[in-house]
Amino acid sequence: MTAKGFFISFEGGEGAGKTTQIKRLKDWLESSGHAVILTREPGGTPEAEKIRDLLVKRDGGNWDGLTELLLFFAARRHHVETLIKPAMAEGKVVICDRFADSTEAYQCFGHGVSTDIYAQIKTIVLGDFAPNLTFLLDVPVNIGLKRSKRVNDSTTVLSDAEVEDRFERLDVSFHEKLRQGFLTIAARETNRFKVIDALQSLDEITTCIENAVNDRLQDNV
Numbered sequence: 001m002t003a004k005g006f007f008i009s010f011e012g013g014e015g016a017g018k019t020t021q022i023k024r025l026k027d028w029l030e031s032s033g034h035a036v037i038l039t040r041e042p043g044g045t046p047e048a049e050k051i052r053d054l055l056v057k058r059d060g061g062n063w064d065g066l067t068e069l070l071l072f073f074a075a076r077r078h079h080v081e082t083l084i085k086p087a088m089a090e091g092k093v094v095i096c097d098r099f100a101d102s103t104e105a106y107q108c109f110g111h112g113v114s115t116d117i118y119a120q121i122k123t124i125v126l127g128d129f130a131p132n133l134t135f136l137l138d139v140p141v142n143i144g145l146k147r148s149k150r151v152n153d154s155t156t157v158l159s160d161a162e163v164e165d166r167f168e169r170l171d172v173s174f175h176e177k178l179r180q181g182f183l184t185i186a187a188r189e190t191n192r193f194k195v196i197d198a199l200q201s202l203d204e205i206t207t208c209i210e211n212a213v214n215d216r217l218q219d220n221v
């Protein structure tokens, strides 16, 4: 019998709480006996992390929206083929900090690349591969940006070139488009998505996530 893995992605704007909740989910799944791989996009493999640098670092380059989208999907193909699918084939739970929905939200809803082009390239690169479950942590833009700023302020001092802030420096109206984009995408695929009000406390959100994962993992046999 082939082991059946499970793929969970976390989406949402900056400071929504993705990374915080992902760590909690990993610990909880491991404590109940699951093998878990935690990964992120863009990146996740050494090769894809090189593409990440081109996309997120301040001196990474001035890409237009479509070029960005192609770079994201180039990195994603490597990540999916060499890390995510093999881990799933071993029966592992893969948790990814952002996945393809972020590309649609940022490059299409944010930067105006057509959703038709996104859909075509997604089909070429991923076929019908998609997360089994996607959490959208939804938070008002001003709150998310405040939370995100707190994290950046507390990190060790990095050189300008090292700072991963190309997207964080975009203005508030951009982040609003992003938020609405994520909600639109989630409304289109209600089976895959679980939208969570990320104004709730950390513990309330964690409980919500654990319940949803529990339900879906039981179905995944």
Ligand SMILES: Nc1ncnc2c1ncn2[C@@H]1O[C@H](COP(=O)(O)OP(=O)(O)OP(=O)(O)O)[C@@H](O)[C@H]1O
Pocket (backbone or CB within 6 Å): 012, 013, 014, 015, 016, 017, 018, 019, 020, 021, 147, 148, 150, 151, 198, 199, 200, 201, 202, 205
């Ligand atoms: N529900 C919450 N209530 C209050 N603070 C929160 C909540 N969730 C996260 N935070 C805090 O907000 C900050 C940002 O959280 P986190 O880094 O997990 O967000 P993120 O979605 O991963 O952001 P980014 O997209 O920038 O990586 C952290 O300081 C975290 O402790």
Ligand SMILES: [Mg+2]
Pocket (backbone or CB within 6 Å): 018, 019, 020, 097
């Ligand atoms: Mg994060």
